[in-house]
Amino acid sequence: MSYTTSGFGRITRHDNLFQERVHDAYKAKGKLHEPSVCAQCGAVFHEGRWQWRVPPKDAHRITCPACHRIQDHYPAGFVILKGDFFQSHRDEVMSLVRHHEQHERDEHPMQRIMAIETKPDETLVTTTDIHLARGIGEALHHAYQGELEFHYNPEQNLLRVNWEH
Numbered sequence: 633m634s635y636t637t638s639g640f641g642r643i644t645r646h647d648n649l650f651q652e653r654v655h656d657a658y659k660a661k662g663k664l665h666e667p668s669v670c671a672q673c674g675a676v677f678h679e680g681r682w683q684w685r686v687p688p689k690d691a692h693r694i695t696c697p698a699c700h701r702i703q704d705h706y707p708a709g710f711v712i713l714k715g716d717f718f719q720s721h722r723d724e725v726m727s728l729v730r731h732h733e734q735h736e737r738d739e740h741p742m743q744r745i746m747a748i749e750t751k752p753d754e755t756l757v758t759t760t761d762i763h764l765a766r767g768i769g770e771a772l773h774h775a776y777q778g779e780l781e782f783h784y785n786p787e788q789n790l791l792r793v794n795w796e797h
Contacts, residue, residue, distance in 0.1 A: 669692070684738070707746050710792045721776075740761075765791045769782065
Protein backbone atom coordinates (compact mmCIF):
# COMPACT_ATOMS: atom_id res chain seq x y z
CA MET A 633 0.00 0.00 0.00
CA SER A 634 1.41 3.37 -0.94
CA TYR A 635 0.96 6.11 1.61
CA THR A 636 1.62 8.86 -0.91
CA THR A 637 -1.91 8.49 -2.27
CA SER A 638 -5.18 9.67 -0.76
CA GLY A 639 -3.83 13.04 0.33
CA PHE A 640 -0.72 11.78 2.10
CA GLY A 641 2.57 13.36 1.14
CA ARG A 642 6.06 12.35 2.10
CA ILE A 643 7.75 14.75 4.50
CA THR A 644 11.08 15.82 3.05
CA ARG A 645 12.25 18.51 5.47
CA HIS A 646 15.66 17.65 6.82
CA ASP A 647 14.73 18.24 10.45
CA ASN A 648 11.70 15.88 10.17
CA LEU A 649 9.46 18.50 11.79
CA PHE A 650 6.24 19.80 10.35
CA GLN A 651 3.49 22.20 11.26
CA GLU A 652 -0.16 21.26 11.55
CA ARG A 653 -1.98 23.00 8.71
CA VAL A 654 -5.56 22.32 9.74
CA HIS A 655 -7.51 22.57 12.93
CA ASP A 656 -7.76 19.26 14.75
CA ALA A 657 -11.45 18.47 15.26
CA TYR A 658 -10.58 16.74 18.56
CA LYS A 659 -9.05 19.83 20.10
CA ALA A 660 -11.35 22.24 21.93
CA LYS A 661 -13.10 24.70 19.66
CA GLY A 662 -13.18 27.35 22.36
CA LYS A 663 -11.55 28.02 25.68
CA LEU A 664 -12.18 25.25 28.20
CA HIS A 665 -13.39 26.00 31.71
CA GLU A 666 -10.53 25.90 34.16
CA PRO A 667 -10.05 23.66 35.88
CA SER A 668 -11.65 20.79 33.96
CA VAL A 669 -11.10 17.10 34.56
CA CYS A 670 -11.57 14.21 32.13
CA ALA A 671 -14.20 11.91 33.58
CA GLN A 672 -12.48 8.89 32.00
CA CYS A 673 -8.71 9.24 32.49
CA GLY A 674 -8.51 11.89 35.21
CA ALA A 675 -6.29 14.33 33.28
CA VAL A 676 -6.80 17.92 34.41
CA PHE A 677 -6.94 20.97 32.14
CA HIS A 678 -5.30 23.73 34.16
CA GLU A 679 -3.34 26.85 33.20
CA GLY A 680 -4.03 26.28 29.51
CA ARG A 681 -2.80 22.69 29.20
CA TRP A 682 -3.62 19.11 30.12
CA GLN A 683 -1.74 17.79 33.15
CA TRP A 684 -1.66 14.83 35.48
CA ARG A 685 -2.58 16.26 38.87
CA VAL A 686 -5.19 15.97 41.58
CA PRO A 687 -8.37 17.63 40.27
CA PRO A 688 -9.97 20.33 42.39
CA LYS A 689 -13.39 19.45 43.78
CA ASP A 690 -15.08 22.16 41.69
CA ALA A 691 -13.53 21.03 38.36
CA HIS A 692 -15.84 20.74 35.35
CA ARG A 693 -16.18 17.16 34.11
CA ILE A 694 -15.54 16.66 30.40
CA THR A 695 -13.98 14.12 28.04
CA CYS A 696 -10.43 15.01 27.02
CA PRO A 697 -9.38 14.91 23.34
CA ALA A 698 -7.35 11.71 23.79
CA CYS A 699 -10.22 9.80 25.41
CA HIS A 700 -12.57 11.17 22.74
CA ARG A 701 -10.30 9.80 19.97
CA ILE A 702 -10.06 6.45 21.75
CA GLN A 703 -13.88 6.25 22.08
CA ASP A 704 -14.30 7.08 18.39
CA HIS A 705 -11.52 4.70 17.28
CA TYR A 706 -10.06 7.62 15.30
CA PRO A 707 -6.25 7.69 15.59
CA ALA A 708 -4.12 10.67 14.62
CA GLY A 709 -0.95 8.60 14.19
CA PHE A 710 -0.19 5.25 12.59
CA VAL A 711 3.20 3.60 13.13
CA ILE A 712 3.94 0.52 11.01
CA LEU A 713 6.85 -1.64 12.17
CA LYS A 714 8.25 -4.36 9.92
CA GLY A 715 11.36 -6.07 8.64
CA ASP A 716 13.58 -9.02 9.51
CA PHE A 717 15.33 -7.18 12.36
CA PHE A 718 11.97 -6.19 13.82
CA GLN A 719 10.69 -9.76 13.60
CA SER A 720 13.72 -11.17 15.40
CA HIS A 721 13.78 -8.38 18.04
CA ARG A 722 10.04 -7.75 18.39
CA ASP A 723 9.91 -7.82 22.21
CA GLU A 724 12.87 -5.44 22.56
CA VAL A 725 11.49 -3.02 19.94
CA MET A 726 8.00 -3.05 21.44
CA SER A 727 9.49 -2.41 24.87
CA LEU A 728 11.14 0.73 23.46
CA VAL A 729 7.82 1.80 21.89
CA ARG A 730 5.95 1.40 25.19
CA HIS A 731 8.73 3.12 27.15
CA HIS A 732 8.70 6.09 24.77
CA GLU A 733 4.92 6.37 25.05
CA GLN A 734 5.05 6.24 28.85
CA HIS A 735 7.74 8.93 28.96
CA GLU A 736 5.75 11.24 26.66
CA ARG A 737 2.40 10.54 28.35
CA ASP A 738 3.84 11.42 31.76
CA GLU A 739 4.54 14.95 30.50
CA HIS A 740 1.81 15.24 27.83
CA PRO A 741 -1.41 13.43 28.84
CA MET A 742 -2.90 13.70 25.35
CA GLN A 743 -0.10 11.59 23.81
CA ARG A 744 -1.14 7.96 24.15
CA ILE A 745 -1.02 4.68 22.31
CA MET A 746 -4.54 3.67 21.33
CA ALA A 747 -3.91 0.13 20.13
CA ILE A 748 -1.22 -2.29 19.02
CA GLU A 749 -2.22 -4.71 16.27
CA THR A 750 0.20 -7.54 15.56
CA LYS A 751 0.12 -9.30 12.20
CA PRO A 752 2.49 -12.01 10.97
CA ASP A 753 4.68 -9.63 8.94
CA GLU A 754 4.15 -6.27 10.67
CA THR A 755 2.82 -4.47 13.73
CA LEU A 756 0.60 -1.39 13.66
CA VAL A 757 0.66 1.06 16.57
CA THR A 758 -2.05 3.73 16.58
CA THR A 759 -1.74 6.92 18.62
CA THR A 760 -3.94 9.78 19.79
CA ASP A 761 -1.41 12.37 18.64
CA ILE A 762 0.73 12.89 15.53
CA HIS A 763 3.69 14.01 17.64
CA LEU A 764 3.77 10.74 19.58
CA ALA A 765 3.76 8.77 16.32
CA ARG A 766 6.66 10.85 15.02
CA GLY A 767 8.52 10.49 18.32
CA ILE A 768 8.15 6.70 18.31
CA GLY A 769 9.53 6.53 14.77
CA GLU A 770 12.45 8.79 15.65
CA ALA A 771 13.22 6.80 18.82
CA LEU A 772 13.29 3.55 16.84
CA HIS A 773 15.50 5.04 14.15
CA HIS A 774 17.86 6.50 16.75
CA ALA A 775 18.14 3.18 18.62
CA TYR A 776 18.22 0.73 15.71
CA GLN A 777 18.61 2.74 12.47
CA GLY A 778 16.68 1.17 9.59
CA GLU A 779 14.43 2.94 7.08
CA LEU A 780 12.12 5.63 8.46
CA GLU A 781 9.44 7.44 6.47
CA PHE A 782 6.86 10.02 7.50
CA HIS A 783 3.70 10.67 5.47
CA TYR A 784 1.54 13.56 6.67
CA ASN A 785 -2.00 14.26 5.45
CA PRO A 786 -2.72 17.90 6.31
CA GLU A 787 -6.39 17.70 5.31
CA GLN A 788 -7.09 15.04 7.93
CA ASN A 789 -4.27 15.90 10.37
CA LEU A 790 -2.98 12.31 10.19
CA LEU A 791 0.59 11.04 10.28
CA ARG A 792 1.71 7.65 9.01
CA VAL A 793 5.14 6.50 10.09
CA ASN A 794 6.83 3.51 8.46
CA TRP A 795 9.86 1.97 10.14
CA GLU A 796 11.50 -1.04 8.57
CA HIS A 797 14.63 -2.82 9.62
